[in-house]
Amino acid sequence: MAAPTVEEVGAAMYGRDITAHWLGIALDEVRLGYARMHMEVKKEMANGHGICHGGLIFTLADTTFAYACNSHNQVALATSCMIDFVSPGQIGDVLAAEAQEQHLRGRFGVYDIRVTNQKGELIALFRGKSAQLKDQVVPT
Amino acid sequence: MAAPTVEEVGAAMYGRDITAHWLGIALDEVRLGYARMHMEVKKEMANGHGICHGGLIFTLADTTFAYACNSHNQVALATSCMIDFVSPGQIGDVLAAEAQEQHLRGRFGVYDIRVTNQKGELIALFRGKSAQLKDQVVPT
Amino acid sequence: MAAPTVEEVGAAMYGRDITAHWLGIALDEVRLGYARMHMEVKKEMANGHGICHGGLIFTLADTTFAYACNSHNQVALATSCMIDFVSPGQIGDVLAAEAQEQHLRGRFGVYDIRVTNQKGELIALFRGKSAQLKDQVVPT
Amino acid sequence: MAAPTVEEVGAAMYGRDITAHWLGIALDEVRLGYARMHMEVKKEMANGHGICHGGLIFTLADTTFAYACNSHNQVALATSCMIDFVSPGQIGDVLAAEAQEQHLRGRFGVYDIRVTNQKGELIALFRGKSAQLKDQVVPT
Numbered sequence: 001m002a003a004p005t006v007e008e009v010g011a012a013m014y015g016r017d018i019t020a021h022w023l024g025i026a027l028d029e030v031r032l033g034y035a036r037m038h039m040e041v042k043k044e045m046a047n048g049h050g051i052c053h054g055g056l057i058f059t060l061a062d063t064t065f066a067y068a069c070n071s072h073n074q075v076a077l078a079t080s081c082m083i084d085f086v087s088p089g090q091i092g093d094v095l096a097a098e099a100q101e102q103h104l105r106g107r108f109g110v111y112d113i114r115v116t117n118q119k120g121e122l123i124a125l126f127r128g129k130s131a132q133l134k135d136q137v138v139p140t
Numbered sequence: 141m142a143a144p145t146v147e148e149v150g151a152a153m154y155g156r157d158i159t160a161h162w163l164g165i166a167l168d169e170v171r172l173g174y175a176r177m178h179m180e181v182k183k184e185m186a187n188g189h190g191i192c193h194g195g196l197i198f199t200l201a202d203t204t205f206a207y208a209c210n211s212h213n214q215v216a217l218a219t220s221c222m223i224d225f226v227s228p229g230q231i232g233d234v235l236a237a238e239a240q241e242q243h244l245r246g247r248f249g250v251y252d253i254r255v256t257n258q259k260g261e262l263i264a265l266f267r268g269k270s271a272q273l274k275d276q277v278v279p280t
Numbered sequence: 281m282a283a284p285t286v287e288e289v290g291a292a293m294y295g296r297d298i299t300a301h302w303l304g305i306a307l308d309e310v311r312l313g314y315a316r317m318h319m320e321v322k323k324e325m326a327n328g329h330g331i332c333h334g335g336l337i338f339t340l341a342d343t344t345f346a347y348a349c350n351s352h353n354q355v356a357l358a359t360s361c362m363i364d365f366v367s368p369g370q371i372g373d374v375l376a377a378e379a380q381e382q383h384l385r386g387r388f389g390v391y392d393i394r395v396t397n398q399k400g401e402l403i404a405l406f407r408g409k410s411a412q413l414k415d416q417v418v419p420t
Numbered sequence: 421m422a423a424p425t426v427e428e429v430g431a432a433m434y435g436r437d438i439t440a441h442w443l444g445i446a447l448d449e450v451r452l453g454y455a456r457m458h459m460e461v462k463k464e465m466a467n468g469h470g471i472c473h474g475g476l477i478f479t480l481a482d483t484t485f486a487y488a489c490n491s492h493n494q495v496a497l498a499t500s501c502m503i504d505f506v507s508p509g510q511i512g513d514v515l516a517a518e519a520q521e522q523h524l525r526g527r528f529g530v531y532d533i534r535v536t537n538q539k540g541e542l543i544a545l546f547r548g549k550s551a552q553l554k555d556q557v558v559p560t
Contacts, residue, residue, distance in 0.1 A: 059195025339475025
């Protein structure tokens with residue numbers, strides 16, 4: 001079988017990504033080592049202080065990270081992530097996340113993800129580390 | 141007005157914590173600088189690899205962190221968090237998170253959160269940094 | 281007194297930076313929110329495995345971070361740093377670090393630092409958070 | 421050859437740890453998954469603000485981490501570290517670092533290190549991740 005294109009790899013992952021659909025995370029673009037997704041902050045995403053729960057900002061960033069680090073068609077899992085919350089997300093905001101590979105050596109990668117709102121303001125900076133497994137996302 | 145007890149502070153936060161109720165995160169215990177919560181991994185929490193989405197493990201840990209760092213009745217927000225994923229969570233697992241204050245100086249705190257499954261196996265290690273604001277959780 | 285140029289701020293810091301001189305860390309360039317420095321890995325910088333001690337790679341990155349986050353002529357201290365070691369440094373290598381401001385809001389900043397060797401290979405990725413104090417580096 | 425004791429593993433590492441001797445880092449104790457070391461902050465360890473350079477606090481913590489994660493007599497390298505600086509170190513302070521294994525699964529480990537001064541005040545919290553290689557520290 002021919003190797004799948006990176007768009008096919010992204011589409012295959014997205015087809016079975018239950019959480020992404022449940023939370024309304026849309027896949028905008030995927031390239032080798034890169035992905036962009038967005039999500040509207042719904043009212044059920046408010047924490048006890050009335051702003052977007054940091055866990056859901058993280059989930060958007062982490063999901064985008066997954067599409068970037070799996071774009072090589074090798075199953076990769078997050079091993080460690082860190083996030084800096086620089087500005088709160090408000091209910092009704094549309095948050096976009098952009099993931100860019102910084103380094104990939106052997107099976108270990110480092111990815112930076114920026115989360116911004118609809119005005120282009122920075123909401124969070126995320127750095128994720130990934131480890132590839134032996135499986136392929138789309139078997140060839 | 142008398143200062144609220146730590147249980148009253150936790151109950152006040154939980155009453156308006158829409159995300160926690162939406163995701164089924166239950167509050168088990170809150171003490172000064174400490175909180176414990178748990179969550180069942182539902183089938184909509186699966187990522188594209190069929191295991192619990194790391195973002196939801198993070199959200200459980202981050203929520204527990206919030207109750208621990210707000211337990212002093214001073215509104216505190218997460219500024220930065222990091223998580224190490226050491227073992228995957230499976231659909232149907234019941235994950236527990238336990239947050240313990242490591243340091244609080246002025247308005248800045250550091251908290252460690254351990255996430256384990258129903259067998260007591262370690263799922264993730266989380267460290268969060270918080271900054272207190274001027275508001276109180278329960279005004280006195 | 282006129283506000284100092286960013287080069288004067290960097291030169292003032294470097295003049296009193298005892299550790300930088302002791303370790304042979306040279307200041308190549310400083311601009312607003314940016315700095316570049318380099319250091320030769322001397323034989324006393326070997327750890328128990330015979331490669332450059334990670335603490336000294338960190339120190340080079342952390343020093344470069346300091347020049348970038350103090351470039352606004354406001355004294356800033358590191359509050360939290362993380363480093364990923366992607367390739368070992370060898371004795372005799374000349375390591376360069378380049379720091380770039382990612383975000384500065386109020387008195388809190390986030391900076392990314394890349395450490396490379398003389399062949400341009402990536403050695404480490406560092407992310408640092410800073411907090412400005414009330415003092416100026418060069419009083420005006 | 422009989423398996424070495426954990427003290428013999430620590431002594432073998434320390435014997436060839438050039439940086440530790442150069443910086444005056446002393447090894448107090450090593451047990452399985454645990455190590456304690458200390459270092460006096462000398463005047464050449466001052467940064468441009470006159471306090472102990474964060475890179476050297478990191479180096480003390482990172483060194484102690486190395487003895488803890490190599491205590492199983494399997495060569496282990498740091499892959500990723502993060503440090504929170506909670507209080508400055510002063511010239512003349514004696515800083516102690518204590519490393520404790522939090523998790524070891526397969527060849528990957530997570531270790532927490534606390535750095536305190538001679539008054540028992542917390543100076544820094546460090547978390548390090550390690551990966552074991554195939555070599556032994558003391559061949560058996």
